[in-house]
Amino acid sequence: MSDTEPQTAGGKVLWHFAMSLDGFVAGPNHEMDWMTGASVRPGLHSEYIETTGAVLGGRDGWDHDPDARPYGGAWKGPIFVLTHHPEDATPADDVTFLNCDLAEAVRIGLEAADGKNLEVLSPTIGRQLLELGLIDEIDLHILPVLLGEGIRLYDNPGSAPIRLHRVGEGDPTSAVNVRYRPTTPAGKPFTR
Numbered sequence: 001m002s003d004t005e006p007q008t009a010g011g012k013v014l015w016h017f018a019m020s021l022d023g024f025v026a027g028p029n030h031e032m033d034w035m036t037g038a039s040v041r042p043g044l045h046s047e048y049i050e051t052t053g054a055v056l057g058g059r060d061g062w063d064h065d066p067d068a069r070p071y072g073g074a075w076k077g078p079i080f081v082l083t084h085h086p087e088d089a090t091p092a093d094d095v096t097f098l099n100c101d102l103a104e105a106v107r108i109g110l111e112a113a114d115g116k117n118l119e120v121l122s123p124t125i126g127r128q129l130l131e132l133g134l135i136d137e138i139d140l141h142i143l144p145v146l147l148g149e150g151i152r153l154y155d156n157p158g159s160a161p162i163r164l165h166r167v168g169e170g171d172p173t174s175a176v177n178v179r180y181r182p183t184t185p186a187g188k189p190f191t192r
């Protein structure tokens with residue numbers, strides 16, 4: 001099966017998520033347990049751990065679990081959290097709260113990333129950056145699960161379609177074909 005090339009460090013702004021097949025990056029109430037059980041290609045996590053220089057997130061994700069860190073804590077580096085009211089945020093040594101415009105937040109994040117990539121781990125901030133033309137790549141790992149509700153990667157009612165080009169060899173406008181079978185709750189194939 002065709003796959004993306006390994007990610008590279010290059011001062012890029014990545015909107016990077018694991019996502020359900022129906023487009024959610026978190027379940028209701030920020031649930032993330034749906035991510036367990038999916039396999040990823042060998043070395044994928046290290047690829048991103050090595051090429052990420054800084055992370056930009058939003059206040060809701062932070063407030064939900066201030067102890068959570070990207071890649072389960074395996075990645076270490078500067079984390080920036082955007083909020084309109086930094087004064088009442090739970091402080092942490094590795095986190096800087098920003099209350100500035102998005103272009104400035106990206107400038108600060110890229111400077112801290114020091115030539116590596118800035119990962120945007122927030123749907124709301126990613127959407128705003130996309131509108132400003134400040135996203136270099138949308139980098140998704142689509143997991144074989146349907147959630148039905150939660151936090152969408154891209155929630156922008158009334159917006160015009162945003163056309164994308166697929167990164168890699170071949171026609172950048174080509175569709176990606178996938179085919180799945182439902183399984184039982186225990187992960188076994190249905191039999192008829």
Ligand SMILES: NC(=O)c1ccc[n+]([C@@H]2O[C@H](COP(=O)([O-])OP(=O)(O)OC[C@H]3O[C@@H](n4cnc5c(N)ncnc54)[C@H](OP(=O)(O)O)[C@@H]3O)[C@@H](O)[C@H]2O)c1
Binds near residue numbers: 102121
């Ligand atoms: N699937 C994955 O791979 C993955 C990875 C990482 C995270 N996640 C999940 O992604 C979810 C992120 O949650 P979310 O998108 O609902 O919220 P969020 O982006 O974490 O937070 C939204 C909040 O960020 C602040 N904010 C956004 N834009 C701002 C701006 N321009 N200026 C100042 N502040 C701004 C605002 O906070 P104030 O109201 O305080 O101003 C806003 O209410 C979490 O559930 C997290 O677990 C998933």
